[in-house]
Amino acid sequence: MNENNLLSLIIFAPLAGAVINWFVGRRVRNERFIGAVACGSVAISTLIAFYLAFKPDGALRSTQPVFDHLWTWIQVGRLRADFGLALDRLSGVYALFVTFVGFLIHLFAVGYMHGDKGFYRFFAFLNLFMFSMLTLVLADNFLLMFVGWEGVGLCSYLLIGYYLDRQEAGDAAKKAFITNRIGDWGFVLGIMLIFFLTGSVSFFEKPEHGVVSALQVIGTMGIDPFTWRAIFAGGITSAAVLLFIGATGKSAQIPLYVWLPDAMAGPTPVSALIHAATMVTAGVYMIVRCSAIYTHAPTAMFIVALIGAATAIFAATIGLAQNDIKKVLAYSTVSQLGYMFLACGVGAFVAAIFHVVTHAFFKALLFLGSGSVIHGMHHEQDMRHMGGLKKYMKVTFWTMMMGWLAISGIPFWAGFFSKDEILWQTWSASGFSLPAPGWSKALWFVGAVTALLTAVYMTRMMVMTFWGADRFREKHIDVQHSEHEKGAHEVHEPRESPLVMTLPLIVLAVLSTIGGFIGIPYALGSLLSQHPTNYIERALAPVVSEITTGGESTHESPNSTVISEATHSAAEVSEERLLALVSVVIAALGIGLGWLIFQKRPLRRMPTILEHKYYVDEIYDAALIEPVNAFSREGLWKIFDIGVIDGFLHGLGQVVTQTGAMVRHLQAGFVRGYAAIILFGALAVIGFFTYWSI
Amino acid sequence: MGPQLSWYLALSAVLFTIGVVGVIIKRNVIGMFMCIELMLNAVNLTFVGFSSYFRDVTGQLFVFIVMTVAAAEAAVGLGIIIAIFRNRESLDVDDASILRL
Numbered sequence: 112m113n114e115n116n117l118l119s120l121i122i123f124a125p126l127a128g129a130v131i132n133w134f135v136g137r138r139v140r141n142e143r144f145i146g147a148v149a150c151g152s153v154a155i156s157t158l159i160a161f162y163l164a165f166k167p168d169g170a171l172r173s174t175q176p177v178f179d180h181l182w183t184w185i186q187v188g189r190l191r192a193d194f195g196l197a198l199d200r201l202s203g204v205y206a207l208f209v210t211f212v213g214f215l216i217h218l219f220a221v222g223y224m225h226g227d228k229g230f231y232r233f234f235a236f237l238n239l240f241m242f243s244m245l246t247l248v249l250a251d252n253f254l255l256m257f258v259g260w261e262g263v264g265l266c267s268y269l270l271i272g273y274y275l276d277r278q279e280a281g282d283a284a285k286k287a288f289i290t291n292r293i294g295d296w297g298f299v300l301g302i303m304l305i306f307f308l309t310g311s312v313s314f315f316e317k318p319e320h321g322v323v324s325a326l327q328v329i330g331t332m333g334i335d336p337f338t339w340r341a342i343f344a345g346g347i348t349s350a351a352v353l354l355f356i357g358a359t360g361k362s363a364q365i366p367l368y369v370w371l372p373d374a375m376a377g378p379t380p381v382s383a384l385i386h387a388a389t390m391v392t393a394g395v396y397m398i399v400r401c402s403a404i405y406t407h408a409p410t411a412m413f414i415v416a417l418i419g420a421a422t423a424i425f426a427a428t429i430g431l432a433q434n435d436i437k438k439v440l441a442y443s444t445v446s447q448l449g450y451m452f453l454a455c456g457v458g459a460f461v462a463a464i465f466h467v468v469t470h471a472f473f474k475a476l477l478f479l480g481s482g483s484v485i486h487g488m489h490h491e492q493d494m495r496h497m498g499g500l501k502k503y504m505k506v507t508f509w510t511m512m513m514g515w516l517a518i519s520g521i522p523f524w525a526g527f528f529s530k531d532e533i534l535w536q537t538w539s540a541s542g543f544s545l546p547a548p549g550w551s552k553a554l555w556f557v558g559a560v561t562a563l564l565t566a567v568y569m570t571r572m573m574v575m576t577f578w579g580a581d582r583f584r585e586k587h588i589d590v591q592h593s594e595h596e597k598g599a600h601e602v603h604e605p606r607e608s609p610l611v612m613t614l615p616l617i618v619l620a621v622l623s624t625i626g627g628f629i630g631i632p633y634a635l636g637s638l639l640s641q642h643p644t645n646y647i648e649r650a651l652a653p654v655v656s657e658i659t660t661g662g663e664s665t666h667e668s669p670n671s672t673v674i675s676e677a678t679h680s681a682a683e684v685s686e687e688r689l690l691a692l693v694s695v696v697i698a699a700l701g702i703g704l705g706w707l708i709f710q711k712r713p714l715r716r717m718p719t720i721l722e723h724k725y726y727v728d729e730i731y732d733a734a735l736i737e738p739v740n741a742f743s744r745e746g747l748w749k750i751f752d753i754g755v756i757d758g759f760l761h762g763l764g765q766v767v768t769q770t771g772a773m774v775r776h777l778q779a780g781f782v783r784g785y786a787a788i789i790l791f792g793a794l795a796v797i798g799f800f801t802y803w804s805i
Numbered sequence: 806m807g808p809q810l811s812w813y814l815a816l817s818a819v820l821f822t823i824g825v826v827g828v829i830i831k832r833n834v835i836g837m838f839m840c841i842e843l844m845l846n847a848v849n850l851t852f853v854g855f856s857s858y859f860r861d862v863t864g865q866l867f868v869f870i871v872m873t874v875a876a877a878e879a880a881v882g883l884g885i886i887i888a889i890f891r892n893r894e895s896l897d898v899d900d901a902s903i904l905r906l
Contacts, residue, residue: 781898782837782902783828783830786837790825
C-alpha cells in the first residue's frame with residue numbers, strides 16, 4: 112500500500128492559510144501579508160499535488176493510489192468511515208487542476224480585490240474553499256466526500272454573499288445554499304442506500320484496515336434492468352438516481368440550475384474559481400467516481416444523459432440573450448456542465464473529465480478576463496455599456512480571445528478536442544443506456560446545436576465587449592446612475608489591469624490553447640503520427656468503469672489499462688473524422704453567424720422570453736416559493752404558531768391566572784384563618800393515619 | 806392509686822385544645838402568643854408523662870429543646886409584636902391582614 116503523509120498537507124495547507132488569514136490577517140490588514148499567505152498556502156498544495164502525481168510511483172504513473180489514512184473517523188457497527196485521503200488517477204487529475212487553477216485565481220484575486228475592506232475575509236473564505244474542495248476530491252469514502260461537498264457549499268454561500276451591503280448578494284447566497292440543500296438531500300439518501308446495498312461507504316479497498324470498497328461490491332452485482340420501475344426499486348438504479356439528484360444541485364443542472372446565474376453576485380474571482388472551474392464540476396467528479404454504480408444502472412444513465420443534453424441546450428439559448436457579461440458566462444457554464452453530464456450519461460466518463468479539465472482552463476480564463484474587464488470598467492458589468500475595449504485592454508482582449516476560440520470549438524484549442532470527444536461518444540453510444548438506437552443521434556443533434564449556440568453567444572459577448580463603438584462614453588440614462596451622476600458626467604477611460612491580474616490570464620490562455628493536446632483522440636492523432644497517445648484516456652481508463660453488456664464490470668481490471676489500437680476500426684475512425692469536421696463547421700458557422708448578426712448591431716434586442724430566462728425564476732416563484740410562503744404564513748404561522756403553540760401557551764397562562772383568582776381567597780392575610788387551616792390540616796392528617804394505617 | 810399516664814394525657818389534651826381554640830378565636834396578638842405557649846407546654850407535658858411512664862429520659866431531654874426553642878420563638882415573636890404595634894397602633898391581628906407592613 113502506497114502511503115504518503117504529504118497527501119494530507121494538500122488539504123491542510125489551505126486550511127492553515129484560512130486560519131491565519133482569519134485570525135492574524137484581520138488584525139494585520141496588510142494586503143501583501145494576506146495575499147502572500149493565501150497564495151502561498153495554495154502554492155504548497157499545488158507543488159505537493161504535482162509531486163505526488165508525477166513522482167516515479169506517483170498517482171498518475173502507477174495503478175496504485177497514494178493513500179493517507181489519518182484517523183478512523185466513525186466506526187459504528189458495520190459502518191466505517193475514515194478520515195482518509197486517496198490520490199488515484201481520477202482524484203489526481205482533479206487535484207492537479209483544482210490546485211493549479213485555484214492558485215492562478217488566488218493570484219488574480221490579489222489584484223482584483225485590492226482596496227476592498229474585507230480583503231482578509233475574502234482570502235480566508237477562498238482558502239477555506241480550497242480546503243473543502245480538495246477534501247471532496249481526495250476523500251476515500253462517501254462520508255468524507257460529503258463533508259467536503261457541504262464545505263464547498265458553505266464557502267460558496269459565504270463568497271456569493273461576500274458583499275454584505277448588497278441585498279441581491281445576500282438573496283443569491285441564500286438561493287444557492289437552499290437549492291444545494293435540495294440536491295444534498297438526494298446525495299445523503301444515495302449514500303445511505305449504497306451503504307444499505309453494500310455495507311460500505313468506501314471508494315477503495317483497504318485490506319489492512321479491513322475496509323472493502325462499496326464500488327467493487329456494486330461491480331460484482333448484476334446489472335439493473337432498463338425500466339422506469341427500477342428507479343423506485345431501491346436497488347442500484349435508485350442509488351444512482353439519488354446521487355444524480357445531488358449532482359444536479361451542486362453542478363447546476365435542470366431543475367436545480369437556477370442558483371448558478373444568481374451566484375454571479377459574488378466577486379468575479381469567486382465566480383471563476385467556484386462557479387466555473389472547480390466546485391460546480393464536483394457533481395461530474397462524483398458521478399465519474401461512481402461510474403461502477405452507473406454502469407450497473409442503465410436507466411439512471413439515460414436520465415443523466417437526458418438532463419445533461421436538456422440543460423446544455425436550454426442554458427445555451429438563455430445565454431444568447433443576457434446583457435450582463437458574467438450572466439452570459441454563467442449560463443455558458445451551466446450549458447457546458449450539461450455537456451459533461453451528457454458524456455457521463457452515454458458512458459464516456461473519460462471524455463467528461465477531459466471536458467472538466469479543459470473547461471476549467473478556458474472558463475476560468477473567460478471569467479477572469481471578464482473580471483479584468485469589470486475591473487477596468489470600474490465595476491460596470493453591463494455589456495451594453497462596453498464596446499471597443501480592445502484598444503484599451505490589449506492583454507485582456509488577446510487572452511479572452513483564446514478562451515473564446517477554445518469554448519467555441521475551433522480546432523487545436525482545448526475546447527475543440529474535449530467537446531468533439533463528447534459529441535463523438537454520444538453519436539457512437541451503444542444502446543446500453545439508451546432505449547432506442549436513434550437516441551444517440553438525437554442527443555448528438557442537441558449537442559451539436561448547443562455547440563452552434565455556444566459559438567454564437569460567445570461571439571456576441573466578445574463583439575459587445577471588445578469591438579464596436581466606445582459605448583461607455585455615452586451618458587447612462589439608467590435611473591440608478593442618474594441619481595449621483597447628474598452633474599458633469601465623467602468618462603472613466605478603461606485601463607488595463609495590473610500584472611498580477613494579467614499574468615494568470617496569460618497562463619490560462621496558454622493552457623486553453625494547448626491544454627487539449629493531452630487528449631487527442633486516436634482518429635485525429637493518427638493523422639499526424641503513427642502511434643498517437645491519448646494521455647488523458649490512458650491515465651483515466653483504469654479507474655472508470657466501462658459499459659459491459661455482460662454481468663461483470665471491468666472496474667480496475669488489468670486488461671483495460673491497455674488501449675490497443677486494434678479497438679479502432681477503420682470505419683469508425685473515418686466516421687469520427689467526419690464528425691470532427693462537422694464540429695469544426697459548426698464552430699465556424701456559429702462564430703460567423705454571431706459576427707454577422709452582432710457586429711453591425713451589437714445592441715440588437717433579443718427575444719423577450721430568452722431575456723427573461725424562460726421565466727423559470729418566476730415559475731418557481733409561483734409554483735414553489737409562493738405556495739410555501741403562503742402555507743407558512745397562513746398555515747404554519749397563523750394557524751399552527753398562533754393557534755396551536757401560542758394558543759397552548761396563552762391557555763396555560765389563563766388557566767394559571769384563573770386558578771390563582773380562585774385560590775387567592777384562601778390567602779386572606781388573617782393569621783387566625785391560617786391557624787384554622789393548619790388545625791384542620793393537622794386533623795385531616797391525624798385522622799387519615801388513625802383510620803387507614805395499622 | 807397515684808396519678809396515671811392517662812391523667813397527664815387528658816390534661817395535656819385539654820390544655821392543647823384550649824391553646825388551639827384560643828389561637829383561632831383570639832384577636833389580641835399577645836393572647837394568641839400565650840395560647841401558642843400553652844400548646845407547646847401541653848406537648849411538653851405529654852413528653853414528660855411518657856418519659857416517666859417508659860422510664861426513659863429521652864422525652865425529658867426533648868422538653869429542654871422545646872423550651873429553648875420556645876424561648877427563642879418568644880423573643881422573635883415579641884419583636885414582631887412590637888414592630889406591628891408601632892406600625893398599626895393596634896394589637897388586633899385582623900388589622901395586620903394585608904400581607905405587608
